[in-house]
Amino acid sequence: MSMEAVARRDDVSLTVEEQLCFAREVLHIESRALEAVAERLNSEFCLAVQLLFECRGYVVVSGMGKASIIGQKIAATLASTGTPSHFLHPAEALHGDLGRLRVGDVMVLLSRSGETEEIVRLLPSLAELNIPIVALTCNGKSTLARAATVVIELGRLSEACPLGLAPTTSTTAMLAVGDALALVLSRMRGFTSADFARLHPGGDLGFRLSKVEQHMRPLSRCRLAHEGRSLREVLVAARLPGRRTGATMLVDDAGRLSGIFTDSDLARLFEDRRDGDLDRPIRELMTNNPLQVESGTLMSDAMTLMAERKISELPVVDKEGKPLGLLDITDILALLPRDSAPAGAAAARGWRIVVEAEE
Secondary structure, three states: OOHHHHHHHHOOOOOHHHHHHHHHHHHHHHHHHHHHHHHHOOHHHHHHHHHHHOOOOOEEEEEOOHHHHHHHHHHHHHHHOOOOEEEOOHHHHOOOHHHHOOOOOEEEEEOOOOOOHHHHHHHHHHHHOOOOEEEEEOOOOOHHHHHOOEEEEOOOOOOOOOOOOOOOHHHHHHHHHHHHHHHHHHHHOOOOHHHHHHHOOOHHHHHHOOEHHHOOEEHHHOEEEEOOOEHHHHHHHOOOOOOOOOEEEEEOOOOOEEEEEEHHHHHHHHHOOOHHHHHOEHHHOOEEOOOOEEOOOEHHHHHHHHHHHOOOEEEEEOOOOOEEEEEEHHHHHHHOOOOOOOOHHHHHHHHHHHHHHHO
């Protein structure tokens, strides 16, 4: 009989309601399992945390099959939250990759049964290398558990798979405990948003955690003038090649930012037929003490400020209040991923308002 015929024979038609009912049952099974695992956590978990916290090498995570995939995610989460970590495939370790281990490393081994062949075969080598082991397993009496330095026993878990075969609940529990280990360690290390930004320079996350001076227009590309000059003089003298910003920053005699004059301000003068104001000192027409941010401010904070206050240009100043550059909404939107929201739905709405106003 062909595989196609077998597939047709075994096909089960489910109504929409039955599909949703079964999906919810899977989620409920797994959520109840997580609650049970949370209640089972004891001093062994704290011993594991201390062992990983004191690790002077790498936290090396390993697992086979579906546990391998979970192990890779745990290693990535540890590394991204301040605990140096990498993944070691147990089968590859048995064929030379044990050379990646060094004195000072700690192994985190994942195995539901604690009897996974490739994991068990690693144990003598790890003992010979004097590598401490943290075991994540459902079986506290298994070969892995007996060889481990610390055992985080997940307890008896029923897989959500109707056949009880596909790793589902057990891998969910491993993943959740891995997250708990990583985040407890992160808190103990005093891991900050600045540390997070250093380790996540790419993508939307890296952009929002970067500093404003990395993305502002430098003074050489900004319109800058003294507040005592007339508006006409400023407009003539402040021309720049390329796409100009929609604002001119004004400074006082000490070079500190004192005001800002935008293209919208100029448009309103013409709409009100106030052509005579072109020859007035720009200090009489500018917005005094405009919103500004100091260098070192996170882009996420600057973007939220721009969205909430519905402004499209934001000066960046040094600690003395002297302009360093300008954040321009058009530049920022061009750098953001297409589907990225600056700082939540409310901020995104605010930015849309700013863009529409500019258009």
